[in-house]
Amino acid sequence: MSQPLRLGIAGLGTVGIGVVKIIQHQADLLTMRTGRPVTISAISARTRNKDRGVDLSGYAWEDDPVALAKRDDVDVYVELMGGSNGPAKASTEAALAAGKDVVTANKALLALHGQALAEQAEAGGQVIRYEAAVAGGIPVIKALTEGLAGNAITRVMGVMNGTCNYILTRMEATGQGYNALFDEANKLGYLEADPNLDVGGIDAGHKLSLLSSIAFGTQVDFDGVELEGIQRISLEDIKDAADMGYRVKLLGVAQMTDRGLEQRMSPCLVPADSPLGQLEGGTNMVVIEGDSVGQVVLRGAGAGEGPTASAVLGDICDIARGYRYPVFGQPAASLTAAPRAKSATPAPYYLRLALQDKPGALAKITSILGEAGVSIHRMRQYDHQDDIAPVLLVTHATTRTELDVALTAMENTDVVTAKPVALRIETV
Amino acid sequence: MSQPLRLGIAGLGTVGIGVVKIIQHQADLLTMRTGRPVTISAISARTRNKDRGVDLSGYAWEDDPVALAKRDDVDVYVELMGGSNGPAKASTEAALAAGKDVVTANKALLALHGQALAEQAEAGGQVIRYEAAVAGGIPVIKALTEGLAGNAITRVMGVMNGTCNYILTRMEATGQGYNALFDEANKLGYLEADPNLDVGGIDAGHKLSLLSSIAFGTQVDFDGVELEGIQRISLEDIKDAADMGYRVKLLGVAQMTDRGLEQRMSPCLVPADSPLGQLEGGTNMVVIEGDSVGQVVLRGAGAGEGPTASAVLGDICDIARGYRYPVFGQPAASLTAAPRAKSATPAPYYLRLALQDKPGALAKITSILGEAGVSIHRMRQYDHQDDIAPVLLVTHATTRTELDVALTAMENTDVVTAKPVALRIETV
Numbered sequence: 001m002s003q004p005l006r007l008g009i010a011g012l013g014t015v016g017i018g019v020v021k022i023i024q025h026q027a028d029l030l031t032m033r034t035g036r037p038v039t040i041s042a043i044s045a046r047t048r049n050k051d052r053g054v055d056l057s058g059y060a061w062e063d064d065p066v067a068l069a070k071r072d073d074v075d076v077y078v079e080l081m082g083g084s085n086g087p088a089k090a091s092t093e094a095a096l097a098a099g100k101d102v103v104t105a106n107k108a109l110l111a112l113h114g115q116a117l118a119e120q121a122e123a124g125g126q127v128i129r130y131e132a133a134v135a136g137g138i139p140v141i142k143a144l145t146e147g148l149a150g151n152a153i154t155r156v157m158g159v160m161n162g163t164c165n166y167i168l169t170r171m172e173a174t175g176q177g178y179n180a181l182f183d184e185a186n187k188l189g190y191l192e193a194d195p196n197l198d199v200g201g202i203d204a205g206h207k208l209s210l211l212s213s214i215a216f217g218t219q220v221d222f223d224g225v226e227l228e229g230i231q232r233i234s235l236e237d238i239k240d241a242a243d244m245g246y247r248v249k250l251l252g253v254a255q256m257t258d259r260g261l262e263q264r265m266s267p268c269l270v271p272a273d274s275p276l277g278q279l280e281g282g283t284n285m286v287v288i289e290g291d292s293v294g295q296v297v298l299r300g301a302g303a304g305e306g307p308t309a310s311a312v313l314g315d316i317c318d319i320a321r322g323y324r325y326p327v328f329g330q331p332a333a334s335l336t337a338a339p340r341a342k343s344a345t346p347a348p349y350y351l352r353l354a355l356q357d358k359p360g361a362l363a364k365i366t367s368i369l370g371e372a373g374v375s376i377h378r379m380r381q382y383d384h385q386d387d388i389a390p391v392l393l394v395t396h397a398t399t400r401t402e403l404d405v406a407l408t409a410m411e412n413t414d415v416v417t418a419k420p421v422a423l424r425i426e427t428v
Numbered sequence: 429m430s431q432p433l434r435l436g437i438a439g440l441g442t443v444g445i446g447v448v449k450i451i452q453h454q455a456d457l458l459t460m461r462t463g464r465p466v467t468i469s470a471i472s473a474r475t476r477n478k479d480r481g482v483d484l485s486g487y488a489w490e491d492d493p494v495a496l497a498k499r500d501d502v503d504v505y506v507e508l509m510g511g512s513n514g515p516a517k518a519s520t521e522a523a524l525a526a527g528k529d530v531v532t533a534n535k536a537l538l539a540l541h542g543q544a545l546a547e548q549a550e551a552g553g554q555v556i557r558y559e560a561a562v563a564g565g566i567p568v569i570k571a572l573t574e575g576l577a578g579n580a581i582t583r584v585m586g587v588m589n590g591t592c593n594y595i596l597t598r599m600e601a602t603g604q605g606y607n608a609l610f611d612e613a614n615k616l617g618y619l620e621a622d623p624n625l626d627v628g629g630i631d632a633g634h635k636l637s638l639l640s641s642i643a644f645g646t647q648v649d650f651d652g653v654e655l656e657g658i659q660r661i662s663l664e665d666i667k668d669a670a671d672m673g674y675r676v677k678l679l680g681v682a683q684m685t686d687r688g689l690e691q692r693m694s695p696c697l698v699p700a701d702s703p704l705g706q707l708e709g710g711t712n713m714v715v716i717e718g719d720s721v722g723q724v725v726l727r728g729a730g731a732g733e734g735p736t737a738s739a740v741l742g743d744i745c746d747i748a749r750g751y752r753y754p755v756f757g758q759p760a761a762s763l764t765a766a767p768r769a770k771s772a773t774p775a776p777y778y779l780r781l782a783l784q785d786k787p788g789a790l791a792k793i794t795s796i797l798g799e800a801g802v803s804i805h806r807m808r809q810y811d812h813q814d815d816i817a818p819v820l821l822v823t824h825a826t827t828r829t830e831l832d833v834a835l836t837a838m839e840n841t842d843v844v845t846a847k848p849v850a851l852r853i854e855t856v
Binding site: 018022026029030032033034035131137138139142143146147148149150151152217273275278290291292293294295296297298299300301304306307309310311312313314316317318321322323324325329330331334 | 446450454457458460461462463559565566567570571574575576577578579580645701703706718719720721722723724725726727728729732734735737738739740741742744745746749750751752753757758759762
């Protein structure tokens with residue numbers, strides 16, 4: 001029998017324990033499939049004495065993940081602590097320096113330091129694998145990097161934050177507002193310690209920046225992702241979108257244009273009968289478009305012990321089988337620093353305005369849009385109790401730049417009483 | 429620069445030409461991603477002198493694919509001729525005997541001879557890759573064999589024949605019957621030379637048997653697939669299914685039960701709002717369920733030049749990158765010959781009966797069902813012009829064995845005027 005592949009696992013939260021369980025319960029299956037035993041040499045976590053529901057007594061303990069990463073009896077360092085800096089970064093660098101391969105679920109680490117880590121790994125002949133960092137159990141990094149390697153990728157889209165999709169679909173289903181469902185998600189433990197990572201779109205933006213890099217052969221550029229969270233989405237927006245045949249999704253889109261690389265993570269309207277529109281609850285979906293393959297859609301659980309551990313094990317099995325390639329699918333040194341597209345590809349937008357209910361108010365707004373070059377496709381004004389009239393508009397395709405000129409001008413009038421909501425309508 | 433990976437391509441139909449085009453147009457991309465050039469040394473097809481719209485002058489020509497497969501300047505033999513025997517089989521065996529790796533899109537070849545070919549390949553240290561054989565451009569073999577390798581797979585399902593799904597969804601959309609849409613599909617070139625491969629479920633059954641083998645570590649057993657085509661599906665069935673919130677799909681299901689391996693390819697009713705139920709036209713979908721990952725759904729084009737060539741290139745890139753593992757994900761010698769489940773997992777069934785419109789007819793039918801242990805969930809009799817009454821029934825969950833007893837008894841009465849239609853209602 002071949003030599004075992006020996007792991008050092010840092011981080012024994014939900015995902016770490018999920019990985020330990022699979023390795024304990026599916027040992028024969030893993031050996032059969034990879035041709036060698038997959039074993040755990042050592043583990044590390046913040047707290048040692050804690051009942052985690054699995055027997056960890058057979059593994060060496062390290063208080064310091066850096067010490068774990070460098071151990072002689074570790075072939076692969078499995079980083080499941082999270083955090084873009086601190087111990088996660090230090091231990092990953094230490095593992096690479098010590099000649100270890102790395103498997104991680106850490107999207108923040110790679111979104112912010114991916115290029116440097118890839119260069120370090122490739123200089124030493126190591127691999128870094130991170131299937132679990134994007135879209136939980138869905139093997140999307142593998143599909144993009146390997147299965148679709150014969151394609152020039154034209155666009156990647158995705159709903160990649162289950163918590164946001166849970167809040168948005170529950171708003172629609174229950175008629176409760178954003179705040180109530182934020183609280184519900186919080187009670188269910190769906191939110192990160194810093195909830196803005198979820199509802200602000202940052203977590204999903206990290207994931208998108210990794211997919212972009214693989215898709216377009218560019219250096220990870222998280223700062224280049226135009227970020228907008230779901231905090232300002234109202235029940236009214238969701239109902240109005242539904243009336244028009246759309247649903248609101250926190251949607252990531254990355255595409256290479258002749259104006260540069262466009263990366264956006266923002267609430268958008270998508271057709272209710274499209275695969276993305278049909279997505280419910282915490283499920284994730286990634287849509288990949290390639291010049292040969294057309295559109296491929298992948299759907300599955302975006303988080304949770306089993307799905308995320310499944311993704312970690314997929315990476316471990318590949319390493320056990322001897323599969324090695326560059327971190328972002330081509331050598332780090334060959335990744336280009338793509339210019340950022342200054343403005344998103346033109347699209348229709350949905351606008352919700354709160355107008356003073358007085359003569360000439362609507363005329364003022366429509367003329368502002370006209371002057372900015374934004375033409376109106378449809379408009380609707382609702383019944384209202386007080387003297388603020390809710391007005392909904394759908395524009396024809398326009399650039400965000402033109403739209404922003406109009407929105408700023410509106411805010412400077414005396415008839416718009418609140419910051420307008422503008423949601424892109426995405427063709428999917 | 430590393431040595432080029434040199435291909436010999438046999439078969440220059442749609443897919444073969446698609447592969448040549450990608451290799452010609454994306455040469456730089458492929459080199460960047462795999463670390464070495466991917467080149468074509470030689471080609472073979474039935475007819476040499478034919479304008480195929482691409483420049484083939486730089487490649488050596490072989491009339492005989494067996495000669496092509498053995499050439500010294502070929503590292504990977506790419507078999508795109510099709511057919512379960514004859515030249516496809518002979519040349520694949522010759523390639524393996526000569527120490528070449530094989531990439532193929534040939535589901536029939538592997539469904540019927542997969543075990544022997546895998547044993548031959550593994551004895552010589554060669555690989556056979558066949559992503560294009562199942563579900564066109566969807567990287568499903570890769571997802572199942574690699575990405576989900578940490579899972580005990582519990583069930584695999586799929587709509588994997590685009591032509592059947594085209595006919596079924598067009599019947600619903602246009603209100604035309606099966607025969608009219610069979611003719612339409614034929615005119616559009618969607619049908620195989622032997623249309624029974626499509627509408628009889630054989631082609632999709634081949635694909636299912638390959639997925640089963642990987643999923644459950646069993647020897648490919650195409651003969652163990654319970655096959656039923658779509659030829660007897662009427663417009664009435666489709667409308668009635670829609671009324672009840674279902675759609676009719678030619679659905680493959682493979683699951684390991686304590687009664688043995690269950691493999692079915694048959695028209696089923698699936699919930700209209702499920703991912704499988706929402707599938708339109710020639711699109712394919714595969715649903716994989718694993719003990720850790722839960723449900724993963726993959727969707728994309730099931731056929732066509734670009735999508736199928738994309739899958740072939742995915743395999744070629746893996747080989748270029750040096751990725752090697754057994755044909756069915758674990759050594760061929762370790763694949764078990766699973767016993768076949770004698771009867772499918774119990775499920776509700778939809779029945780359409782044509783009854784003589786005379787007193788006691790319905791009583792006779794319902795008592796036959798009762799005697800066979802099949803209980804009725806809902807029943808409906810339609811208005812009718814002549815003296816034949818169409819009766820629709822949905823049963824509670826029952827075994828197919830019990831149901832078949834009832835169906836046979838019905839056919840032996842004087843009140844049932846045509847062979848009953850029975851469609852399984854699948855939980856998805």
